[in-house]
Amino acid sequence: MATFLAALSMGYSSLPLDRILQVLSGNGVFKENYVFYQIRLPRALVLTMAGACLAGAGIILQTLSNNDLADSGLLGINSGAGLGVTIFYLFAGEGMLQFSAVLPLVAFISALVAASTVYLLSYSRSHKQHAMQLVVIGAGISSAFSGLIILLMSASDRTDVSFIAAWMSGNIWGSTWPFVFTILPGWLLAMGVLFLKAPTLNILALGEEAAIALGLKLRNEKLILLLCAVAIASAAISLTGNIGFIGLMSPHIAKKLVGKRHERFSWIALLVGSSILLIADAIGRTVMDTAFPTGIVVSLIGAPYFLYLLLGRMR
Numbered sequence: 001m002a003t004f005l006a007a008l009s010m011g012y013s014s015l016p017l018d019r020i021l022q023v024l025s026g027n028g029v030f031k032e033n034y035v036f037y038q039i040r041l042p043r044a045l046v047l048t049m050a051g052a053c054l055a056g057a058g059i060i061l062q063t064l065s066n067n068d069l070a071d072s073g074l075l076g077i078n079s080g081a082g083l084g085v086t087i088f089y090l091f092a093g094e095g096m097l098q099f100s101a102v103l104p105l106v107a108f109i110s111a112l113v114a115a116s117t118v119y120l121l122s123y124s125r126s127h128k129q130h131a132m133q134l135v136v137i138g139a140g141i142s143s144a145f146s147g148l149i150i151l152l153m154s155a156s157d158r159t160d161v162s163f164i165a166a167w168m169s170g171n172i173w174g175s176t177w178p179f180v181f182t183i184l185p186g187w188l189l190a191m192g193v194l195f196l197k198a199p200t201l202n203i204l205a206l207g208e209e210a211a212i213a214l215g216l217k218l219r220n221e222k223l224i225l226l227l228c229a230v231a232i233a234s235a236a237i238s239l240t241g242n243i244g245f246i247g248l249m250s251p252h253i254a255k256k257l258v259g260k261r262h263e264r265f266s267w268i269a270l271l272v273g274s275s276i277l278l279i280a281d282a283i284g285r286t287v288m289d290t291a292f293p294t295g296i297v298v299s300l301i302g303a304p305y306f307l308y309l310l311l312g313r314m315r
């Protein structure tokens with residue numbers, strides 16, 4: 001709640017809490033009403049749902065792979081979704097705004113190709129998935145898709161390049177009311193999956209052999225959960241740009257607070273993910289004279305945390 005209120009208050013035009021209360025009570029002036037209802041509120045709602053989606057996808061991916069380093073950015077989902085959005089933008093141009101509801105679907109299809117490739121290649125001949133191998137292959141696939149995006153940029157005009165470059169750096173572009181309703185299905189899916197599939201996720205966290213012994217239909221459940229994770233992440237990434245590490249950090253922080261049972265830590269992780277994205281966006285909009293991409297701010301926070309986890313695994 002505090003981070004949400006801060007997001008509503010902070011920006012180029014300051015809107016103190018007492019003025020927000022005046023706006024909500026119908027006593028705000030025209031400029032305050034416009035800034036609050038047309039700029040701050042839809043942006044804060046998009047960021048809240050996007051952060052929760054990225055955290056939810058991270059929970060599912062870490063459980064599926066039994067790898068606490070898994071994240072949509074590290075497994076190629078971000079760059080895969082980015083390639084889809086890039087191709088769609090190059091064909092639709094600025095008219096893409098008229099098809100905002102289609103964006104998550106486009107991002108989902110291309111992200112699914114990337115994620116499926118990573119998962120298939122990370123299985124050894126013994127049909128077991130190795131944590132470090134998953135990270136390495138994910139980084140390789142992510143680099144390959146990013147290379148394709150750069151290749152498309154090199155053949156595009158300057159206007160198109162500006163949008164794509166901003167997207168790759170995690171610049172929040174889908175922050176108006178139509179995009180609130182665009183990301184809403186992804187957020188609802190995240191909430192539903194984490195609520196309904198919490199027992200399944202708890203079993204999967206025990207390992208594949210234990211899951212099979214407990215009678216879980218492993219292949220079917222993993223396929224369903226992978227599709228859900230990609231869909232949830234794509235809904236956020238298509239609007240926020242290439243933002244990583246939230247899905248990595250949020251589950252870890254939540255587990256340290258309330259333990260490892262999914263029905264407990266999942267909701268905390270969603271709140272943590274939303275808070276991180278709201279804080280990063282507020283920092284990006286207020287620290288410097290010109291807006292600083294939110295994705296870069298998140299990376300400055302998340303990269304050291306990732307290295308800390310990686311070094312801990314190597315010891």
